Amino acid sequence: MSEPILSIRGLTKTYKGGTRALDSVDLDIRPGEIFALLGPNGAGKTTLIGAVCGLVRPTAGTITAFGQDLSRDWRSARARIGLVPQELATDMFETVWRAIAYSQGLFGKPYNAARLEEILKSLSLWDKKDAQIRALSGGMKRRVLIAKALAHEPELLFLDEPTAGVDVELRKDMWQQIAALKQRGVTIILTTHYIEEAEEMADRVGIIQGGRILMVDEKAAMMERLGTTEAVIDLAAPLAVLPSEIAAFPVELGEGGTRLIYRGGNGQGGGRAQVAQLTQALTRANIGYTSLDIHDSSLEDIFVGLLGEKEAA
Template identity: 70%
Template sequence: MSEPILEIAGLTKTYAGGLTALDRVDLTIRRGEIFALLGPNGAGKTTLIGAICGLVRPSGGTIRAFGEDLSRSWRTARQRIGLVPQELGLDMFDTVERQVAYSRGMFGCAPDKARIEEILKSLSLWDKRNEQLRKLSGGMKRRVLIAKALSHDPELLFLDEPTAGVDVELRRDMWKQIGKLREQGVTIILTTHYIEEAEEMADRVGIIDKGRILLVDDKDAMMARLGRTEAIFSLEAPPAAIPTSLAHYPLTLDGNELHYRGGDGAGRGKQEVAAIAQQLTREGIIFTALEQKESSLEEIFVGLVERGEFAGEGAAA
């Protein structure tokens, strides 16, 4: 297990209006990992990143980066951190190359034309280097944000919803880019509300909702746990209890409905639902209807909370 690069303890943020956007967040990030912070809109993801990058003043708690307390070593730590923000915030009349070179200077790095060229080429921006930003497509603008964040060769990179609103092709492209950065040893924290993105990219996944980290786990374990497939069997004559031959499936009996919630991103849910249907028939339990769907992230959250999956765990990373 590699050393921690970021250690967050009891981090709380209450905005001026009284809203608590972060509620005693504990989180440890290891050097070299890709960590996906998954949560619905308003969960506190951007606030958390803002607190680490010095854009949001915490109300309580501590953040240690690179082994030092951020409140004391903020300036030096920030030079080792890259941020691809959720909002564009670019100077639309400046050119691509100038903006990226300027960012590098902002973080105290000596000018390095060759390095800027390398970054722009790796993001397919080299041909556009003399274009004004306003002339670029939304996807290209996003690439410029990434180039800016990489301009000072950060060890720790934050990507705040990097693929929200971009097309499928660019999303794939970005995932590839992120994979390359990982190979170079960059530690990456990305936020997303797409389960697929967390699944594709991350080594570990943390779930945040209403300012609280609910669960942190290795990607595969988390994906199995999120239970994305939902099915309802309408039973003609419900049994008193779920037969033992079905006991190992994530099923609950509710009146004359048998509810299933399970599966992962790899189609296990559908296979299990088919197997359950066969087994019901073998048991002589007749169902008159079967409804099946893939749940949204919000629905999964509600399901997890209702099943008490979050009780007594989570914060420990």
């Protein structure tokens, strides 16, 4: 496998006042991937991004980007890293055009009006290029932040909750933008509270809580390993005991024998196939049912389950 584009070892951050926002974080990011960092409020996501982008001074640990130790060779590596911050901190009186032109030059890229035009058009901001940023809607302001990050053509791009407060349609738009960046070879690390976003976009997902990475995995593997299917089957008449051919499935009887609950499969449709077999077995055993409700656990279920486990431990 190719060298990681970003390698974090033992990264710890204790803020003044004693909050330990990061606690010995190890993380490798692969070139060209979309990595989603998921975690509740205060988990340390923004601190992690800040440490890589030079906004937060680590208490301990090393960060290597593009093979360079950031503590030694910060500026040249930083020029290859883009950031769309969580907070809208940009000059509100600036025009859209000037704000992104400024970002383009910030790390020594030459002024390239054609490239800026292309970026603004791709984000549907072209007709707003002469507007002051304060006159834009919240979602447009967020797009300006993305335009600014793109203007200096980063190889590694951090998006800190890129779609927070953005309407559904625009969110889908931004997913497309992000997918297009990946096509161009940009490596992307995003944080989000929308699990559906990680599920939709990411190649790998990392779960962070209390400054610790609980788990990192391929999205599909995470679904496969932890994902289950649940089916709730309401029976036409109550059952006292399950016939052995039904009890052979991962089922339990509830609601005074009127409801059969199936939990099984390992994501990827395995559970659904088994539920189909279960319904055939019910029919063969002459057990009638009035309704069948089936759902696959989402990344969200997995996430909540994992956090619950850690809290109980």
